[in-house]
Structures are given as C-alpha cells and as structure tokens.
Amino acid sequence: MQYRRLGKTGYDVSTISFGAWAIGGTWGEVNDEESMAALHRALDLGITLFDTADVYGDGHSERLIARLRRERPEPFYVATKAGRRLNPHEAAGYNRQNLRSFIERSLKNLEVDALDLLQLHCPPTELYRQPEVFGVLDDFVQEGLLRSYGVSVELVDEALEAIRHEGVATVQIIFNAFRLKPADAFFAAARAADVGILARVPLASGLLTGKLRADTPFEQGDHRAFNRHGEAFDKGETFSGVDYETGLEAVERLRPLVPAGQTLAGFALRWILMFPEVTCAIPGARNPAQVEANAAAADLPELTAEQMVAVQQVYDELIRAQVHGHW
Template sequence: MKYRPLGQTGWSVSEVSMGTWAIGSAWGSVDDEQSMAALHRALDNGVNLFDTADVYGDGRSERLLARLRRERSEPFYVFTKAGRRLDPHVAAGYTRANLTTFVERSLRNLQVEAIDLLQLHCPPTEVYYMPEVFGVLDDLVAQGKLLHYGVSVEKVEEALKAIEFPGVKSVQIIFNLFRQRPADLFFEQAQRRQVGILARVPLSSGMLTGRMRPDTTFQASDHRAFNRHGEAFDRGETFSGIDYETGLQAVEELRPIVPPGMSMAQFAMRWILMFPAVTCVIPGGRTPAQVDENTRTSELPGLPDDVMQKAAEIYSRRIQPLVHYYW
C-alpha cells in the first residue's frame, strides 16, 4: 500500500482507503460478520482511512468501526459525516444545536472523545454561502470534539466555494471515469490551498467493475434500483448520473484499453490515482475478496499516456454531454 499526504492535517493516508456506505445501508442486504471480515482485511492490507456517515444504516457503519477499534491495535482514521439526518434536509437546519447533536451522537457511536475528521454530508448549495456554519465547525474543533473537518459535495461549484473557508481540510467529491469535471479546475485550486481530496463513487456504483449486464437485478433496498432518477437523493450518486444502458455501452468501449493484469475495477481506480491532486480513492467493500481486489490497485503500475488519452476520448464523446455540466 502507498500513502499520500492529506492536505494540511499532517496525516498520511492509504491511497486506496475504504468507504462504508455499502456495509451500512442502501446497497441491499448485508451481514455484519462479513462486513467485519472485510474491515479486518482492509487493515491487514494497509488501509488506514475509513469513510463513514451517521446515516449509513442509522449509525450501523459507525458502530462497526468502533468494534474494529476494539478488536485491533493498529491506529487508523475514521472520517464521518453529518447533516443528512435533517428532515427536511434544508440549509436552515444546519444550526449550532443540530450539528452539535449530530456530532455527539457520532462520538457515542464511534466510542471516541474526538472525531478524526467530520464532513458536512452533501448539504444544500446554500450552506456553502453560510459562513456561520463553518464557524460552528471551528468551535467544535476548539472544544476538542473534532480534530479536523471537511465537506462532501455534489457539485464542483460547492467544492470551490468550500475551500475558501480556511478550516476545510478535505473535500470528498465524485470523481471517476464517468465524472471527470473536477480535474478541470477544482484539482488545481485544491492543490494550491493544500486541501485533501477523497474521490468517492470511484467505481460508479459498481458499473466500472465491468460485471454488470443488461439483465442484472438489484434488491429493492439497493439505491441502484430505487434512485436511478434521483427519487431518494441526488441522481448523480447512482451510476454517476448516467443512464444504465449508456453506462454499460461505455464500459464495453473501455474494456479493450484495460492493461493486462488489471481488472476493470482496478483500472478505474488506477486511473483516478494518476491525478496527483487526489489523496485517496474510497471504494466500498462488503467482502474480503472485494477488499483484496481494491487494495491491490495501489501496487499496480501507472497507466500509459495513450490509455489515458483513449479514456479521455471515450468520456468526451459518450459521457461528457450527459453529466459534465450538471455537477
């Protein structure tokens, strides 16, 4: 496993880290013992950053990570998120009282005295124009409840606005072969301000594993079944906002340029790691085998220039008109 510096935190984190949405909720049925086996395997393979949220299984993922801390002696970082417990989820709900309540609940779930890094969880765009919200986060750091904070965003506009606040140490943003816009301007600005970048949805909800087919079915509790048009949350979270059939066709165009010795999933993550601005990718993993495949990406060689150029051409022709200007 290779490690990269995370902005101004002074931390070095595994360039392939692990997201825990899939072991919490909205990805079909999960088994906690299998999830724990996957978490243990991630630590075995050098992962030292786990990304979670208070709404993943109503705290289920946070509690599993607390159990991991009890069962292992190695140090690791846990980044959680707050804000999506609001109902309705509106900017006016991002108050001192609500944020403090959410943080204290996560502290209990994680069984820690301070959260390593708290992220606002894809708040409405207006929140990025509310400096008082970031003032609350500064106060929570001063109180010792957070070590650092950052944001998880839907849009490049939100990412650019967020990093104007000096306390923002990281931005989590969708960046993958089907969502390339962050590299246009945001990466340069984040590097200039020494802000870490967590590339989320790196496999486009599993589309970029290359294992899906036209007849693939998903459980009713899986967001890939119920959120394809944004019925439950931003549609960009599901298959990167791309129509399922279009995504399958694009994968078939990408398949021939995958270098020998790489799976399609590893190729997709290796592509992301070719960008120096990226601190880490955070794929999910529900089984030790999935974690093994993900983490091996860090050992693979970089992609040749012609492969990067071909991937860019496929994006510009097939995908860019469908997603580039929305997020």
C-alpha cells in the same frame, strides 16, 4: 499500499481507502460478520482511512467501525459525515445545536472522544456561502470534539465555494472515469489551498467493475434499483448520474484498455490515482475479496499517456453530455 497526505489534516492515509456505505445500508442485504471480515482485511492490507456517515444504516456503519477499533490495535483514521439526518434537509438546520447533536451521536457510535474528520454531508448549496456554519465547526475543533473538518459535495461549484473557508481541510467529491469535471475545474484550486481530496463513487456504483449487465438484478433496498432518476437523493450518487445503458456501452469501450492480468475495476481505481491532487479513492466493500481487489489497485503500474487519452475520448464521446454540465 501507497500513502498520501490528506491536505491540512496532516494525516498520511492509504491511497485506496475504505468506503463504508455498503456495510451500512441501501446496497441490499448485509451480513455483519462478513462486513467485519472486510474491515479486518482492510487493516491487514495497510488501509488506514475508513469513510462512513451517521446515516449509513442509521449509525450501524459507525458502530461496526467502533467494533473494529476494539478488536485491532493498529491506529487508523475515521472520516464520518453529518447533516443528512435533518428532515427537512435545509441549510437552516446546520446550526450549532443540531451539529453538536450529530457530532455527539457519532462520538458515541464510534466510541471516541474526538472525530478525526467530520464532513458536512452534501448540504444545500446555499450553506457554502454561510461563514457562520464554518465558524461553528472551528469552535468545535477548539473545543476538542473534532480534529479536522471538511465537506462532501455534489457540485464542483460547491467545492470551490467550500475551500474559501480556511478551516476546510478536505473535500469529498465524485470523481471517476465517468465524472471528469473535478479534474478540469477544481483540482488546481484544491492543491493551492492544501485541501485533501477523497474521490467517492470511484467505480460509478459498480459500473466500472465491468461486472454489471443489462439484466443484472438489484435488490429492492439497493439504491441502484430505486434511485436511477434521483427518486430518493441526488441522481449523481447512482451510477455517477450516467444513464445505465450508456454506462454499459462505455464500459465495453474501456475493456480493451485494461492490461492483461488486471481487472477493469483495478484499472479504473489506478486511473484515479494518476491525478496527484487526489489523496485517496474510497471504494466500498462488503467482503474480504472485494477489499483485496480494491487494495491491489494502489500498486498497479502507472497508466500510459495513450491509456489516459483513450479514457478521455470515451468520456468525451459518450458521457460528457450527460454529466459535465450538471455537477
């Protein structure tokens, strides 16, 4: 495993970390004992950052991570998120009272006195232009409820606006071989501001594993079945906003680039880590085998210049028109 510093937090975290959405919900049926085995295997392999949210299984994901902390002595960091419990989900709801309520609930779920990293959970765009919200978060840091805070965003423009607030230590953004705009338009600014970057949806909801087919069935509770057109939340969260059939075509173009003995998923994760501005990728996992496959990507050889160019060509020819102008 390799480690990088997570921006202003000062935390050294594993470049392949653990995304805990899948063990909470909206990825089909989950088994808690299998989820716990995955979490334990992550620690075994040197993973030190677990990313979750208060809405993943309505707190269930957070509570599983609390159980992990009880069962293992090794130190690790937890990044959670808040805001999506608001209904309606409006910028005005990100007020001191509501944020305190969300934080206190996560503290209880995670069984800690302070959150390592709280991220605003893809709030409405106008919130990033409301400095009073970030002032409230600064107050919570001073109060000792938070050690650091950041944002999880949908849009590159939101990320750029967010890092104008000095207290923002991290940005979580969709970045993978099907979503290249952050590298073009955000990474240099993040580096200049010493902001850590968490690359979420790194495998494009499973497309970049190379295991999905045109006839792959998805359970009714899996967002890949019910959110392909943004029916429940932002379309970009599902397959990175790429049309499913186009994504499958792009995968076939990528397969010949994968060296012998590697998987497409490992190749896709290692591609992300070729960008030094990225602190870590946070692929999800629901069982130990998936954790092992994800973690192995951290120690793969660097991609060649030819491979990097080829990935860019696939994006430019098949994907760019669908996503680059939207997020």
